[in-house]
Structures are given as structure tokens and as C-alpha cells.
Amino acid sequence: MMEANSPEIVIIGAGMSGLAAGIRLAMFGQRVCIVEKHTVAGGLNSFYTRKKRPFDVGLHALTNYVPAGARGTPLAKILRQLRIDREELALAPQLGSAIHFRENRLAFSNDFSLLENEIAREFPRDIDAFKKLDAFLRTFNETALDAAAGSARxxxxxxxxxxxxADVLFLPLSYYGSARPNDMDLPQFAIMWKSIFHEGFSRPPDGVRRIIKLLLKKYRAAGGELRMGRAVTQLRARAGTVREVVLDNGETLAPRLIFSSAGLPETERLVREENAAGNEENVTGSGEKKRAAPGELAFCETITVLDADPRRDFRWDTTIIFFCDSDTLHYAPIPPPTLVDQRSGVICIPNNYDYATAGGAAAAGDDGPADGWLRVTALASYAGWRALAGNDPAGYAAQKRAWHTALNTTARAHLPPVADAAFNAAVLDTDMFTPPTVERFTGRLNGAIYGTPEKRRDGTTALANLFITGTDQGFLGITGALLSGISMANLHALR
Ligand SMILES: Cc1cc2nc3c(=O)[nH]c(=O)nc-3n(C[C@H](O)[C@H](O)[C@H](O)COP(=O)(O)OP(=O)(O)OC[C@H]3O[C@@H](n4cnc5c(N)ncnc54)[C@H](O)[C@@H]3O)c2cc1C
Incomplete structure (x- = not known):
């Protein structure tokens, strides 16, 4: 049944890029509708409640932190284009992070000179080369939509x-945004270099909830329509153009433009094109633009809630530690039967932001998370966890418990020592997600958080009115996805 008052523009997904695109479009008077299959917005960076306690799905850090007043930066652009007051985000800067690579231990913060001094201390022979690389990357135009992918390695x-x-530098940048095994696209490397090393990490006191609520508020205030708990099941195309968007309740919309944040391979799988004989087929692999392969890099994350203040009670004062316990970095898919590769990973303690000096609501008394939190991320095997989840639910649950313990043990070896008894006594709750969890809740094939390695930087697809935003357009992370939504809306609908 065709809707009488069909929106002009449909956006698939109420994640960061979909919401940002929606705000821009609604703000400029377009009749826009976001269709989100989940009942909660946020996509890969959403939130949930367990035993009355708020959990963030993902947020370790908002990258690209700059102090108030800094102009011409990605954060400033997002705030300006979405008309968000910086105060509303109440961003607290990180206390300080570290890279632990075997015997090499380097601190870094939101002040680039700390990293530079640490490199000079740990790698004195390479400091000049590091400075030359930094000078090259600082002038690199990574946001050009026609920038060639190229190998960062x-x-x-x-x-x-x-x-x-080189591995020390790739460790944090890969973990926070590479879809390519053992490498990164050069523009993406340059983006992450500036986002993480030059600008740095921050977090709102109440985590990702604040960001999502703010985006939803802006979108609704601008007049955007939102359909939650409703999946797009088909994009019906004819003569190179999507004519109808089919929803899982049988409704059909006929927008002029479609922006999809579901991922490039995931979106291609939705397309049914009528061929010359009048029969429907999925043709997104035909023509010049071949069908994209799903990403293969998948992750798991353990979450431990503590009845302890990590800094005061355990002397754990680092915000994020990127660790590698092997001689070289292995950032690649893991063949089964191995379920988790804990040779390297990320340890995050969301309590360790400077909430006391943050602006906005934090100044009004919000001093960050009520409990202590420890999050540990590592590469995981999609196929291995998928097989367990499908065939052996009890085994899946048992493996989650075992890997939760193993990852916490690995992480604690990188933190000041705390006796097992004291640590275990402080544990209030635990949770863990695996690659099938990511796939189930976001539709990302293989649970590949960073999507396909084949990015579409200009957002175009084989169909004239279908555009990709977010992860598979090539801008990763929260800041990247927000920028992607803004720039794709500006480029393809508002020019
Ligand atoms: C555990 C974890 C930790 C992370 N930590 C950080 C961090 O600390 N800092 C950071 O910057 N980034 C982090 N990220 C990455 C960041 O969350 C993502 O890069 C970003 O949110 C991607 O946004 P997106 O708009 O591209 O896509 P998504 O968030 O994937 O949004 C796509 C949306 O589309 C919906 N959808 C899919 N198919 C359909 C369909 N057929 N019909 C309707 N709706 C559909 C999905 O449900 C989803 O809501 C993390 C990610 C994870 C998973």
C-alpha cells in the first residue's frame, strides 16, 4: 500500500550519521523520515538499561576534543552545522591515556607535545622521522571526497x-577506526592521527545518552519524522533509480532521495531492480560499481561494573590504554576455532575524565558515572562466535564467561595491581558483546563495526538517488559518522 503523504527523503538508520543527515535536511525544510529497525536510536553507539543501571553500548571516547573557542575543527563544524551549543554536550576531557607495546610504554593526552616527548624518550633515533611524518599528516587533505585510498602502512x-x-602508531589508530586488516586507508589514518593524537578524547558525564537525546531533540524540533522499530526490507529500483522503499509492515514509500547508514553491502542486499523483462532481481553488483564485500574485522568487548572508584580505590588513573603483548601488531580477522585474539586490545575506564571541569551540566553537579567501569575490547572471530550462538547456546554463554575473565586478567596486567579478592568483591555486574551481538542489533554483516574496506567517499551507489552515509562512506567513529551525515546531506540534497 503506497503512502499518500510519502516523505521526500528517507534515511535508513537512526545512528549518528542518519540523525546528523536528518537534522540538516529537516532544518532546511525537506520532508524527511528516518526509518530505524531498532527501538532505540544510536546504532553502533547506543545504550541500554540492565538491572536499572545505564550501560553504553560503545562509547569509550568522543574523539576530536578541542577546548571551547577553537575554530575550524571537526567538532566545531559539527556543533555549528547541527546548531548544538557546546554547553549542551558538557564534554569532559580525558585525564590521560597510554600505549603499552611490549616493553615500550608511552603516555599521551589531549596535548600533542606529551606524545612527541614520549616518542623522543622511547625512540630517540626516530624522533626526527616522527616529526616529519607529523608535518606531512597535518597538511594532508584527508576530507577531500576524491582522496585516493592508498596504503597508510x-x-x-x-x-x-x-x-x-610504526606498530606503536598503528595500534590506537587501527583499533579506533580501520576496516582494513593490518593497514589503514591513508586518508583515514590522517583523520585518526589528528582526531586522537592532536585533538584527543572527551566524554559527556552521562555518556552516549546525552549525545543521542540531543540529536533526537534537534531532529524533532526541526520537524523530522522518525519511525522506530520499523525496518526497510526492500529498495525497489527501475532504470537505475530507487522508486519505492518497502517497510517490514508492508508499507511503501516513494521518496525522491534515500540515504542509507545501514552499510554499503547491507544496503546493496536490500535492492531489487526490475530488469528489461520486467522481472525483479538484485542487480547492485552489475554495472561499473561492483557489489562490496562485507568487512571481516570483528570485535568483542567485556564490561565490568565495579562498586569502587577506579582512581581512588585501585589507583587506576588512565583513561584508555591501547595494549599489544606480542612483538608485532596483528590487526586481522581471526580464523576459528580461536574466539578472541587477546594479544592486543583496548582498556577503557570511563570514570577517568575530568568531569569536575567540564562545562554545561557537569558544572551543575554531574560528576560522571555513579559506579566504576572497566571495558576491554579485543579482536574476535565472527564465524566462531556465530557457530556457537547458533548451535550451542549453553556453550556460547560459557565461552562468554570464560573470555570475560580472561580479558579482565589480561587488562589488569596493564593496570596497577589489585588483589583478586578485592577486585572480585567489587564486581557489581558484568556484560559482554560478541560479533553476533553487533550483527543482531545493528544489522552490520559479520558484526564488522568498521564496515567494508571498500568505502564510497562520495557516497554514491549504482543507483542515482541512493547514497551511503556514515561508516561505509568512509568516516568512522562518532565524530566521523556525524560529519559524514552532515556532508552527504549537504552534497546530495542541499546544494
Ligand atoms: C562497542 C563499540 C565501541 C565503540 N566505541 C567508540 C568510541 O569510543 N568512539 C567513537 O567515536 N566511536 C566508537 N565506536 C564506533 C561508532 O559507534 C560508529 O563508528 C558510529 O556510531 C557509526 O555510525 P553510523 O551512522 O555509520 O552507523 P550505525 O551506528 O551502524 O547506524 C546504522 C543504523 O541503521 C539501522 N539499520 C540497519 N539496517 C536497517 C534497515 N534495513 N532498516 C532500518 N534501519 C536499519 C541500524 O539499526 C543502526 O541503528 C564504537 C562502536 C562499537 C560497536
Whole structure:
């Protein structure tokens, strides 16, 4: 049944990029509808409640932190384009993070000079090369939509001859935004270099909830329509254009434009195109733009809620630690039967932000998370966890428990020691997600958080009125996805 008052623009997904695109479009008077299959907004970075306690799905850090007043930065652009007051986000800067790579231990913060001094201390012979690489990356135009992908490994190797230092630099940048095994696209590497090393980490006191609520408020105030708990099941195309968007309740919409944040391969699988004989087929793999392969890098994350203040009670004062316990970095898919690769990973303690000096609501007395939190992320095997989840639910639950313990043990070896008895006594609750969890809640094939390695930087697809936003357009993370939604809406609908 065709809707009488069909929106002009449909956005698939109420994640960061879908909401940002929606706000821009609604703000400029477009009749826009976001269709989100989940009942909660946020996508890969959403939230949930367990035993009355608020959990963030993902948020370790909002990257690209800059102090108030800084202009021309990605954060400033997002705030300006979405008309958000910085005060409303109440961003608290990180206390300080670290890279632990075997015997090399380097601190870094939102002040780039700390990292530079640490490199000079740990890698004195390579500091000049590091400075030259930094100078090159600072002037690199990573946001150009026609920037060639290129290998970041090859580029870095042209400057840095010490393979350990190269791995040290790739460790945090890969974990926070590479869809490519053992490499990164050069523009993405340059983005992450500036986002993490030059600008840095921050977090609202109440985590991702604040960001999502703010985006929803702006979207609704601008007149945007939102359909939650409603999936797009088909994009019916004819003669190279999507004519109808079919929803899971049988409704059909006929928008002029469609923006999809569901992922490129995931979106391609929704398309049914009528061929010359009048029969429907999925043709997104035909023509010049071949069908994209799903990403293969998948992760798991353990969450431990503590009846303790990590800093005061355990002397755990680092915000994020990127660790690698092997001689070289292995950032690649894991073949089963291995379920988790804990040779490297990320440890995050969301309590360790400077909530006391944050602006906005934090100044009004919100001093960050009520409990202590420890989050540990590592590469995980989609196929291995999928097989368990499908065939052996009891085994799946048992493996989750076992890996939760193993990852916490690995993480605690990178933190000041706390006796097992004291740590275990402080545990209030635990949770863990695996690649099938990500796939189930967001539709990302293989649970690949960073999507396909084949990005579409200009957002175009084989169909004239269908555009990709967010992860598979090539801008990753919360800041990247927000920027992507803004720039795709500006480029394809508002120009
Ligand atoms: C555990 C974890 C930790 C993370 N930590 C950080 C962090 O600390 N900092 C950071 O910057 N980034 C982090 N990220 C990455 C960040 O969350 C993502 O890069 C970003 O949110 C991606 O946004 P997006 O709009 O591209 O896509 P998504 O968030 O995937 O949004 C797509 C939306 O589309 C919906 N959808 C899919 N198919 C359909 C359909 N057929 N019909 C209707 N709706 C559909 C999905 O349900 C989803 O809501 C993390 C991610 C995870 C999973």
C-alpha cells in the first residue's frame, strides 16, 4: 500500500550519521523520515538499561576534543552545522591515556607535545622521522571526497624505518577506526592521527545518552519524522533509480532521495531492480560499481561494573590504554576455532575524565558515572562466535564467561595491581558483546563495526538517488559518522 503523504527523503538508520543527515535536511525544510529497525536510536553507539543501571553500548571516547573557542575543527563544524551549543554536550576531557607495546610504554593526552616527548624518550633515533611524518599528516587533505585510498602502512614506512614505532602508531589508530586488516586507508589514518593524537578524547558525564537525546531533540524540533522499530526490507529500483522503499509492515514509500547508514553491502542486499523483462532481481553488483564485500574485522568487548572508584580505590588513573603483548601488531580477522585474539586490545575506564571541569551540566553537579567501569575490547572471530550462538547456546554463554575473565586478567596486567579478592568483591555486574551481538542489533554483516574496506567517499551507489552515509562512506567513529551525515546531506540534497 503506497503512502499518500510519502516523505521526500528517507534515511535508513537512526545512528549518528542518519540523525546528523536528518537534522540538516529537516532544518532546511525537506520532508524527511528516518526509518530505524531498532527501538532505540544510536546504532553502533547506543545504550541500554540492565538491572536499572545505564550501560553504553560503545562509547569509550568522543574523539576530536578541542577546548571551547577553537575554530575550524571537526567538532566545531559539527556543533555549528547541527546548531548544538557546546554547553549542551558538557564534554569532559580525558585525564590521560597510554600505549603499552611490549616493553615500550608511552603516555599521551589531549596535548600533542606529551606524545612527541614520549616518542623522543622511547625512540630517540626516530624522533626526527616522527616529526616529519607529523608535518606531512597535518597538511594532508584527508576530507577531500576524491582522496585516493592508498596504503597508510606504505606511507608511514617512507618516514619511519623502525617497525616497532610504526606498530606503536598503528595500534590506537587501527583499533579506533580501520576496516582494513593490518593497514589503514591513508586518508583515514590522517583523520585518526589528528582526531586522537592532536585533538584527543572527551566524554559527556552521562555518556552516549546525552549525545543521542540531543540529536533526537534537534531532529524533532526541526520537524523530522522518525519511525522506530520499523525496518526497510526492500529498495525497489527501475532504470537505475530507487522508486519505492518497502517497510517490514508492508508499507511503501516513494521518496525522491534515500540515504542509507545501514552499510554499503547491507544496503546493496536490500535492492531489487526490475530488469528489461520486467522481472525483479538484485542487480547492485552489475554495472561499473561492483557489489562490496562485507568487512571481516570483528570485535568483542567485556564490561565490568565495579562498586569502587577506579582512581581512588585501585589507583587506576588512565583513561584508555591501547595494549599489544606480542612483538608485532596483528590487526586481522581471526580464523576459528580461536574466539578472541587477546594479544592486543583496548582498556577503557570511563570514570577517568575530568568531569569536575567540564562545562554545561557537569558544572551543575554531574560528576560522571555513579559506579566504576572497566571495558576491554579485543579482536574476535565472527564465524566462531556465530557457530556457537547458533548451535550451542549453553556453550556460547560459557565461552562468554570464560573470555570475560580472561580479558579482565589480561587488562589488569596493564593496570596497577589489585588483589583478586578485592577486585572480585567489587564486581557489581558484568556484560559482554560478541560479533553476533553487533550483527543482531545493528544489522552490520559479520558484526564488522568498521564496515567494508571498500568505502564510497562520495557516497554514491549504482543507483542515482541512493547514497551511503556514515561508516561505509568512509568516516568512522562518532565524530566521523556525524560529519559524514552532515556532508552527504549537504552534497546530495542541499546544494
Ligand atoms: C562497542 C563499540 C565501541 C565503540 N566505541 C567508540 C568510541 O569510543 N568512539 C567513537 O567515536 N566511536 C566508537 N565506536 C564506533 C561508532 O559507534 C560508529 O563508528 C558510529 O556510531 C557509526 O555510525 P553510523 O551512522 O555509520 O552507523 P550505525 O551506528 O551502524 O547506524 C546504522 C543504523 O541503521 C539501522 N539499520 C540497519 N539496517 C536497517 C534497515 N534495513 N532498516 C532500518 N534501519 C536499519 C541500524 O539499526 C543502526 O541503528 C564504537 C562502536 C562499537 C560497536
Amino acid at each position: 606504505e606511507c608511514v614506512a617512507a618516514f619511519i624505518k623502525n617497525p616497532r614505532l
